[in-house]
Amino acid sequence: MSTPTSTPGLVPGDGSTALRKAALRLIPFVAVMFFINYLDRTAISFAGPNGMNDDLALTAAQYGFAAGIFFVGYIVLEIPSNLALHRFGARKWLARIMVSWGIVAVLFTWVQSDTQLYWLRFLLGVTEAGFFPGAILFLTMWFPREYRRRALAGFYLAQPLTTVIGAPLAGFLMQSGHGVFGLEGWRFMFLCVGIPAIVLGVACWFYLTDRPEDARWLTADERAWMRRELDAEAGENQQRGHVSARRILREGRVWALAVAYFGLIYGLYSLAFFLPTIIGGFQERFGTTFSVFEKGLVTAVPYVPAALALFLWSRHIYRNGFKSWHIALPTLLAGLSVPVALYMNSPYLTILVIAVTACGIFMALPNFWSLPAQFLTGAAAAAGIAFINTFGNIGGFSAPYVTGWLTDLTGDEKLGLWLTGGLLVLSAGILLVLSRRSRATDASERVATQTSAA
Numbered sequence: 001m002s003t004p005t006s007t008p009g010l011v012p013g014d015g016s017t018a019l020r021k022a023a024l025r026l027i028p029f030v031a032v033m034f035f036i037n038y039l040d041r042t043a044i045s046f047a048g049p050n051g052m053n054d055d056l057a058l059t060a061a062q063y064g065f066a067a068g069i070f071f072v073g074y075i076v077l078e079i080p081s082n083l084a085l086h087r088f089g090a091r092k093w094l095a096r097i098m099v100s101w102g103i104v105a106v107l108f109t110w111v112q113s114d115t116q117l118y119w120l121r122f123l124l125g126v127t128e129a130g131f132f133p134g135a136i137l138f139l140t141m142w143f144p145r146e147y148r149r150r151a152l153a154g155f156y157l158a159q160p161l162t163t164v165i166g167a168p169l170a171g172f173l174m175q176s177g178h179g180v181f182g183l184e185g186w187r188f189m190f191l192c193v194g195i196p197a198i199v200l201g202v203a204c205w206f207y208l209t210d211r212p213e214d215a216r217w218l219t220a221d222e223r224a225w226m227r228r229e230l231d232a233e234a235g236e237n238q239q240r241g242h243v244s245a246r247r248i249l250r251e252g253r254v255w256a257l258a259v260a261y262f263g264l265i266y267g268l269y270s271l272a273f274f275l276p277t278i279i280g281g282f283q284e285r286f287g288t289t290f291s292v293f294e295k296g297l298v299t300a301v302p303y304v305p306a307a308l309a310l311f312l313w314s315r316h317i318y319r320n321g322f323k324s325w326h327i328a329l330p331t332l333l334a335g336l337s338v339p340v341a342l343y344m345n346s347p348y349l350t351i352l353v354i355a356v357t358a359c360g361i362f363m364a365l366p367n368f369w370s371l372p373a374q375f376l377t378g379a380a381a382a383a384g385i386a387f388i389n390t391f392g393n394i395g396g397f398s399a400p401y402v403t404g405w406l407t408d409l410t411g412d413e414k415l416g417l418w419l420t421g422g423l424l425v426l427s428a429g430i431l432l433v434l435s436r437r438s439r440a441t442d443a444s445e446r447v448a449t450q451t452s453a454a
Contacts, residue, residue: 015229018212018222022142025217027151029207030135031158033098036197037131038162039170040105041070041124043193045273046170046299047186049280050292055184056114060277064404066117067273071397073125075390081130082137082386089210090138093130098201100127105194109187133389136369140381141211144229149322149370153314156366160307160358163272164300166193171296185292254384256430257371260331261392263427264368267334267361269399270420274413275299275354282347301351306358313363324371324435327364328428334360335424342414360424371434395423 044052048063058066085093104124111117135155143151170189177188209215212226249255279298282288290298317326334357341353372384403416 015222015225018218018226019143019147021218021222022212022215022226023151023154026139026142026208027154029204030138031155033094033200033204034132034135034155035158035162035166036098036193036200037101037128038159039166039193040101040197041128042162042166042272043105043108043170043190044121045276046167046174046296047189049277050171050174050295051184051186055186056111056117058114058117060404060407061401062114062404064273064400064402064407066114066121067269067400067404068397069118069401070121070125070128071393073122073127074129075125075393075397077126077129078133078390078393079383079386082133083383085130085134085137090134090141091205091208091210094134094138094208095201095205097128097131097134098197098204100201101131102194102197102199102201103127105197106191108190108194109183111187130386133386136385136389137381138208140385141230142226144226145233145370149314149367150318152366152369153310153318156362157307157310159365160303160310160362163303164307167276167299167303168293168296171291171293171299175292249387251384253434254372254387256434257368258388258391260427260430260434261368261388262395263335263423263425263430264331264361264364264395265392266395266399267338267357267420267424268365269396270338270403270417271302271354271358271361273400274403274416275302278350278354278413279347282350286347288347298347298351302355302358305355306362309359310362310366314366317367322367322370324431327367327371328431328435330360330363331424331431332360332428334358334364335421335426335428338421338424339414339418342417 044063044067048058048067052058053063081093081097101124104120104127108117108120111120136152139151139155140148170193173189173192174185176185177183177192178185180188181191183191209217212218212223212230215223218226276295276299279290279295282290313326313330337353337356337360341350341357344350344353369385372381372388399420402419403413406416406419407413409415
């Protein structure tokens with residue numbers, strides 16, 4: 001799964017101007033959409049240890065099930081939703097998704113029981129289905145391969161920043177909003193983080209442009225340049241062994257990437273859903289006491305270096321060329337560091353090790369999505385990206401539920417996080433195997449080409 005290691009050079013005037021215009025107009029907006037998306041799906045992790053679990057009388061397993069059932073609805077509709085986006089266009093479909101999930105997110109304000117919580121989390125997954133792979137697909141429709149990794153890095157930067165900004169924000173809303181409208185703090189937080197999705201969804205309808213050829217904010221020459229670059233890339237993919245949409249489930253590379261992504265997502269959501277709980281347990285383990293707002297600040301700490309690592313790693317790859325070890329190495333680092341955090345003897349060392357885990361995960365994730373685009377285009381790209389994301393997000397369901405169940409079973413979180421580390425190491429191994437096989441295939445093709453030329 002390697003790509004050429006050449007560093008992208010200068011592009012013609014029309015190309016550099018078009019890329020700059022597209023990047024400034026589209027990436028920040030789509031990144032803000034992702035920020036709201038990730039905040040809404042992980043808001044339960046802030047609410048749980050700060051009043052919700054007590055008010056609804058949830059055990060660790062019940063909380064984990066509520067966090068994870070989101071992904072059941074999400075998984076069921078992921079591929080159909082992405083194919084619908086390919087058919088109807090990103091502008092309309094992403095707008096529909098955002099408004100729908102925003103309405104459901106607001107309804108969490110009035111949840112009264114564990115059953116209602118389960119149903120709302122399931123419906124949130126149903127309404128969010130297709131957003132993430134749809135956003136990825138949208139960016140692949142705009143940015144040629146050599147510039148796509150930078151676009152994806154800018155988009156993915158919203159994910160760690162969601163916790164850097166969102167965790168203290170959630171803590172502030174829960175602490176200062178307690179009693180507003182007669183609501184508990186965690187309910188007020190749900191209300192405040194749900195409304196922006198509706199507003200941004202309406203804005204999406206009017207702001208996004210589906211394809212370069214439809215962009216009135218580009219000149220005719222700029223539109224033509226981008227279309228030529230994207231069409232040329234699609235033609236190269238056809239020659240390199242294009243996979244059709246019908247063959248997706250019979251393609252070994254798709255399944256391998258899906259399993260590798262499963263491990264990454266399992267690690268991501270183990271961190272996202274249980275880090276606030278781990279920090280809440282610092283009082284028992286180390287005798288420290290934090291206010292709700294302070295817990296939000298501490299939760300944000302590991303994601304600050306993670307955001308910086310994501311940016312610098314993606315910049316390094318852009319300048320020096322991409323290879324699969326750029327994903328496998330940080331994934332391995334994340335897997336090896338996860339269990340270590342459980343054996344630190346101070347809250348500071350625990351957060352430091354968790355920061356290493358977060359850095360590894362976020363260094364790998366944005367660059368992962370350059371792999372499917374090497375052999376998938378068009379409807380196959382829509383179906384393939386959605387399938388990989390769907391399979392991976394089974395890890396999103398499994399991580400909180402299995403971790404919570406194991407915590408209830410054993411009395412601590414150690415076994416669950418050892419499992420998390422093992423799955424991340426497995427993902428790193430799969431990516432290294434894919435890289436080796438890809439190099440062997442490329443070498444065989446070069447020999448065959450030289451032989452035929454002779």
